[in-house]
Amino acid sequence: MMSELVLAQGEPVEGPTPQTPPGRHGSRAAIIWRTLRTNARFWVGASLLAVLIVWAIAGPFLWPWRSVDQDTDWLLAPPMAGHWFGTDELGHDVYAQVMSGLGISLTVGFIGGLLATALAAVIGAFAGYIGGAGDAIITWMVNLLLVIPTFFILIICYPFFRGSSYWIIALFFGLTGWMITSQVIRAQTRALRERDYVRAARFMGFPPFTVVRRHIIPNVASLLIVDAALGIGGVILAETTLSIFGFGIQPPAVSLGGLIFDGSSSATTRPWLFMFPGFTLVAILFSLNLLGDALRDAIDPTSGANRG
Amino acid sequence: MILYIVRRVINYVILTVIASCGAYMLASATMNPAFPLEQRHPRPPQSTIDSLLDSWGVNPQVPLIERTATWFLGTLHGDFGIGVNNHPVADALFSRAGVSLQLLIVGSILGAVLGVILGVWGAVRQYRASDQFVTYGSYFLIAMPTYVLAYVLMLIAIFVNNVLGFHLLAFVGPYSADQPAGFFPQLWDRLTHIILPTLVLTLGAAASYSRYQRSAMLDVLGSDYIRTARAKGLKRGRALVRHGVRVALIPMSTYFAYSFGLLVTGATILEIVFSWHGMGELSVISIQKEDVNSIAGSTFFVAVLILCSSTLSEILNAALDPRVRR
Numbered sequence: 219m220m221s222e223l224v225l226a227q228g229e230p231v232e233g234p235t236p237q238t239p240p241g242r243h244g245s246r247a248a249i250i251w252r253t254l255r256t257n258a259r260f261w262v263g264a265s266l267l268a269v270l271i272v273w274a275i276a277g278p279f280l281w282p283w284r285s286v287d288q289d290t291d292w293l294l295a296p297p298m299a300g301h302w303f304g305t306d307e308l309g310h311d312v313y314a315q316v317m318s319g320l321g322i323s324l325t326v327g328f329i330g331g332l333l334a335t336a337l338a339a340v341i342g343a344f345a346g347y348i349g350g351a352g353d354a355i356i357t358w359m360v361n362l363l364l365v366i367p368t369f370f371i372l373i374i375c376y377p378f379f380r381g382s383s384y385w386i387i388a389l390f391f392g393l394t395g396w397m398i399t400s401q402v403i404r405a406q407t408r409a410l411r412e413r414d415y416v417r418a419a420r421f422m423g424f425p426p427f428t429v430v431r432r433h434i435i436p437n438v439a440s441l442l443i444v445d446a447a448l449g450i451g452g453v454i455l456a457e458t459t460l461s462i463f464g465f466g467i468q469p470p471a472v473s474l475g476g477l478i479f480d481g482s483s484s485a486t487t488r489p490w491l492f493m494f495p496g497f498t499l500v501a502i503l504f505s506l507n508l509l510g511d512a513l514r515d516a517i518d519p520t521s522g523a524n525r526g
Numbered sequence: 527m528i529l530y531i532v533r534r535v536i537n538y539v540i541l542t543v544i545a546s547c548g549a550y551m552l553a554s555a556t557m558n559p560a561f562p563l564e565q566r567h568p569r570p571p572q573s574t575i576d577s578l579l580d581s582w583g584v585n586p587q588v589p590l591i592e593r594t595a596t597w598f599l600g601t602l603h604g605d606f607g608i609g610v611n612n613h614p615v616a617d618a619l620f621s622r623a624g625v626s627l628q629l630l631i632v633g634s635i636l637g638a639v640l641g642v643i644l645g646v647w648g649a650v651r652q653y654r655a656s657d658q659f660v661t662y663g664s665y666f667l668i669a670m671p672t673y674v675l676a677y678v679l680m681l682i683a684i685f686v687n688n689v690l691g692f693h694l695l696a697f698v699g700p701y702s703a704d705q706p707a708g709f710f711p712q713l714w715d716r717l718t719h720i721i722l723p724t725l726v727l728t729l730g731a732a733a734s735y736s737r738y739q740r741s742a743m744l745d746v747l748g749s750d751y752i753r754t755a756r757a758k759g760l761k762r763g764r765a766l767v768r769h770g771v772r773v774a775l776i777p778m779s780t781y782f783a784y785s786f787g788l789l790v791t792g793a794t795i796l797e798i799v800f801s802w803h804g805m806g807e808l809s810v811i812s813i814q815k816e817d818v819n820s821i822a823g824s825t826f827f828v829a830v831l832i833l834c835s836s837t838l839s840e841i842l843n844a845a846l847d848p849r850v851r852r
Contacts, residue, residue: 365538365545365829367787369794373813374549374821377556398784455671462673462795463810482677482799486684496674503669511665 253516260516263508270502274321283311285318286470297490304490306480316495319474322467323454323502326388330457331450333392335399339442342400343434346407347426357404360397368394369459376465384467391453399445406438440517447510451503458499474499527844534840542833543598549829550822551594557816559584562610582608584818597822606826607819609812615823618808623827625700626804629793630831632724637731637789638782644732645739646771649747660736667733672792676726676799683722697722699801723796731789738781742774776847783839790828
């Protein structure tokens with residue numbers, strides 16, 4: 219039902235449209251946009267994410283306290299007029315800390331998530347394209363890495379990155395988060411490999427790198443966009459999990475996970491220390507998941523919402 | 527079919543062995559097991575430190591390959607080395623495995639069953655109010671990290687206890703410090719302790735399973751054979767269960783195996799939050815103590831769990847999908 223409706227709306231866009239340049243790519247983007255535009259989840263997710271990003275960037279300029287300031291008049295104050303989210307036992311303003319932590323968590327998430335997606339694209343596409351022994355080795359190594367959950371790999375590697383800045387930690391998440399996606403990309407590439415235009419390029423003597431860059435990656439790009447949106451949330455969550463155990467980003471830089479960790483010991487007696495960073499985190503993950511899912515519905519013709 | 531499963535299992539066993547040895551080597555390379563000894567006051571003489579490290583089998587002066595080989599040969603007959611507290615790691619693994627398994631088995635089974643039911647229900651009632659409610663609810667739960675959910679439920683439990691006037695829901699450890707006498711009071715005591723952590727694990731797992739199950743079920747609902755089954759005269763519910771759910775479960779069986787690792791991580795967090803002395807707690811403590819043998823042992827346990835869950839999902843896959851059996 220739904221797909222017929224969407225197609226009926228989408229068909230006229232196949233031709234040249236005023237706002238997009240003529241050509242296959244433009245019209246495809248227009249179709250995706252048409253589908254996205256009608257999806258409530260896309261608008262909820264995108265606007266929530268935009269609000270959070272603006273809050274993290276502009277918020278600190280509009281607030282008298284910084285995350286390192288201490289208000290010794292108010293220790294462990296519950297939420298009130300001067301401190302909207304209350305203060306902790308050293309008089310730190312929780313609202314300022316949440317904004318700073320949000321910024322760091324988003325930075326780590328974007329770096330780690332985008333790096334993981336890029337690695338998955340390159341490794342998956344090459345494994346699928348070259349096939350044979352190289353493919354077998356890569357697939358086998360991916361399976362090996364999947365036997366032990368990433369969380370355990372990360373905590374074992376903790377002594378490596380202990381004390382390093384959050385940029386390094388973000389890179390680390392990128393390096394450990396690409397496995398499952400690379401398998402999906404590999405499967406897609408194996409199907410694309412036998413298409414006429416890919417074979418033509420191969421028999422014309424283009425090296426694998428060129429064929430992958432020109433023909434494979436653009437064809438899995440939509441999948442990569444979705445994966446990046448969901449992967450960013452995944453990295454933010456993973457960083458928070460490490461912080462909960464004290465293995466994450468170390469002070470003075472504080473991520474949302476670190477704040478939650480600090481607040482969790484008194485979560486039942488002073489809930490504001492825990493609930494505000496906690497629900498800010500939930501808001502990020504919620505917006506990224508909605509956005510990723512809406513993108514998947516719009517881009518991937520085989521996903522649930524486009525059928526039935 | 528048996529041959530197929532056996533081949534897959536052998537593949538998983540090899541992977542598990544190599545991954546565990548890899549984890550041991552990684553842990554040995556990154557950690558300094560002498561650190562807790564060097565921190566003691568007064569600092570023990572170097573010879574004492576060396577002989578202690580030797581007796582635990584973690585002396586960095588011995589080549590890494592040799593240590594790994596010794597460790598691996600030990601695991602074959604149940605010897606996981608000595609932890610930094612001078613107790614055999616195998617004992618700790620043995621006593622903690624039960625605690626973790628209690629949480630994991632109940633949580634994963636309840637989560638999978640609930641997730642499948644919610645997913646099928648949502649797909650059948652696509653875009654109705656109930657489907658929208660389940661959809662947004664599961665998005666919210668997926669966005670809720672395990673520990674946030676755990677503390678939120680803890681606050682709710684405190685509220686419930688206050689309203690009731692007695693401690694119905696407990697959140698410290700798997701059972702009370704002063705255990706009541708008799709079988710049924712003890713069972714009740716354990717139940718009141720297991721409810722909260724299991725609920726956290728179940729809700730989280732069910733939320734993500736239900737999304738995948740819903741989309742798999744929607745794929746199946748549009749297909750011709752469901753219409754054929756209905757045209758043949760099958761009742762709607764029967765057609766949906768026998769021809770719909772069965773087919774929609776096939777991709778799920780693979781997803782169960784993939785997501786089990788996430789579940790183990792979730793259980794690790796819950797053990798810390800609810801003070802259960804399980805395997806996850808051991809791995810976190812041993813990182814802090816730079817205890818190579820303990821972290822290798824607990825990682826080995828996780829790898830074996832994933833081996834078991836992958837095998838189970840292969841069997842489930844073969845049972846559901848006749849094409850695999852050939």
